[in-house]
Amino acid sequence: MSHTLGVRQAQKLKTRRALLDAALRLLEDQSLSSLGLREVTRLVGVAPAAFYRHFRDMSDLGVALVEESLGSLHAMVRVILAERDGDEERIEATVEAVAEHVSRYPAHIRFIARERHGGVRAVREAIAAELGRFADEVAEAFAPPLTADGWSAGDVRMLAQLYVDHMVMTATAFLEARPGDGSADPEAVREVAATARRQLLLISLGRRHWRTG
Amino acid sequence: MSHTLGVRQAQKLKTRRALLDAALRLLEDQSLSSLGLREVTRLVGVAPAAFYRHFRDMSDLGVALVEESLGSLHAMVRVILAERDGDEERIEATVEAVAEHVSRYPAHIRFIARERHGGVRAVREAIAAELGRFADEVAEAFAPPLTADGWSAGDVRMLAQLYVDHMVMTATAFLEARPGDGSADPEAVREVAATARRQLLLISLGRRHWRTG
DNA sequence: AAAGTCGGCGAACGGTTGTTTACTGAATGA
DNA sequence: TCATTCAGTAAACAACCGTTCGCCGACTTT
Incomplete structure (x- = not known):
């Protein structure tokens, strides 16, 4: 029915x-x-x-926007985590996915970036909770091989946080690479992508040598 | 006279x-x-x-606040860069300095975090320009030993950006570790510090192995 | 077909906003 | 000493705000 x-x-x-x-x-x-x-x-x-x-009021609408904005991002993160290739290919896929997501839902990303530390408590808390859930999920996905290498739960969690924060950082950097009217400056976008890739590569390098070298 | x-x-x-x-x-x-x-x-x-x-108006006052807020941070960064110890001691000093700075000027830090992506264009641009200058300075400080190891200018710049962004990230994390009224939750503060230290350690690990193995 | 539900309307409310105007009176400099 | 400068004042302005109220009329249920 x-x-x-x-x-x-x-x-x-x-x-x-x-x-x-x-x-x-x-x-x-x-x-x-x-x-x-x-x-x-x-x-x-x-x-x-x-x-x-x-x-009920504006902050109520704001909370609804948070769920909507991060819901689409959530789906994207799941897809990325499912990638089973090596580090470099995974990084490539991640950066590209973030770039595409930003160019598809720029207003959503801008909203999250702006209100993450904005003036409305309820909205801030909703965003923080959702990003925390992201970090949990990332941690869970990365945990098996790392714990086998002797990583503590705390170490895994801090790595996941670094990844999530870096993703948000990269997304807002993509956002700033486009002028106000909407169209993107291709060169600036490429530069943001290149920087993000290198930073992720450096992080994964550090991860491979964590307490082993 | x-x-x-x-x-x-x-x-x-x-x-x-x-x-x-x-x-x-x-x-x-x-x-x-x-x-x-x-x-x-x-x-x-x-x-x-x-x-x-x-x-002239509120955004004018906002720009004045940016200069004031990041001026004090600027002094702090200079001091940290002058430290000539090994990685771990430098990390320790950095995290402690950021923590102290946040507890001394919480309103300044909150203002920067909030308005970095906020709704007032002039203020956003002022903050971005100042943080860019920070990254330049960090890059300049780290450049000599790295270029000797074969780092390109672009690589140095992306590392500096990572450091600056991580510093801002850490500062706002410290901020969120304190309840609204002003006093800080000591345990939460310690945890933020521990996470930041580990993340910086991981980054410096990646830096040491950058394109050398 | 009748009774009830309820999303949207229009008008009104008291209160706040940014900005302009002409002014006062103390610090200033000749 | 006397004229000038100018930081701060008090009052008025139209424009806007969030919120409440009763009402209408199309949908829904019985």
Whole structure:
């Protein structure tokens, strides 16, 4: 019995989507704590009061955006971790995947980068929790071969954190490599990619020699 | 003839200081783009119009805060680079210096972390420029022994960037290890320090084996 | 077909915002 | 000493804000 979602609820989801999209667009040039409720409803073409049918306030909408933004990233990370090649090929795949993700969802990445340390507590905490889950997952994926080499759980965790933080760093670097209007400067993008690759290579070099040389 | 700064100009600098301090304090709980001019003048106890005697607008004040915040960090970085010990001792000194700096100027660090990707273009650019200068300086300090080992200028630069970004990362991690009220959770602080040390150790391990095995 | 649900509307509310204006009075310099 | 400079003031401005209210009318359930 798939219910195909009655006309009513479908419409509601539609304007909810529109609100989220409008907010995401406006957040490309400002931060969440300065984004007005009326600004969003105005862009959607809906009365200010309608906002309350979907979100309690702006920080509530912000938390929803966090889940959405990091959800897509989550899928990407899983795919990368499934790669079973050697270090260098894995690095290549990672950097390319991040680059593609940034150029596909720039507003999402910008939102995360901006609000990770932004002025809205609930949103900060949601982002921190989600990134922590990423680190757990990365740690879990890297653990088997490393623990066999005598790595402690703490060491694995710090490596995973380094990887996740570096991924966020790289993503925002890709973001800054594109001018405000949307199109990317190809040379700057290549340079960011080259730097990220070299840094990851250096890290994996350190990992191979960790407490063995 | 040192002029000891006439009474008039001294008073002006004093209220300018007060404006900057008030803004910095208010920015602990919100971001620059949502900070109101009147909020700041109200906290200082001065008429709103007085603000314009010192700054053109809020983003102007923000740029002034950037210079001030990263100025103190700059001095710290210079001191660390002067250390001439081995890797491990240098790492120890670095992490400790960052920790102390964060606990001495938490508001400055929070401001930088928050506005680095924040909603005010001029401030973002000022921070990026200053951090770029940091990376240059680090690169210059590390260059001699590395180029002797066959490192290219690009490789040195990417290592310096990794160090600077990691420093900022560590500083904000220290910041998050303290509850909102100001006092720090000693255990969380120790854990951040331990993670940072291990990550730097891993990086320096990678550096030693860079294109040599 | 009737009764009920509920997403969106329009208007109003008190409050806050950035900015301009003409002003005062103390520090300044001739 | 006297004219000038200028940091800070008080008041007014229109524009905007978040939030509440009752109401409508299309969908949904009985």
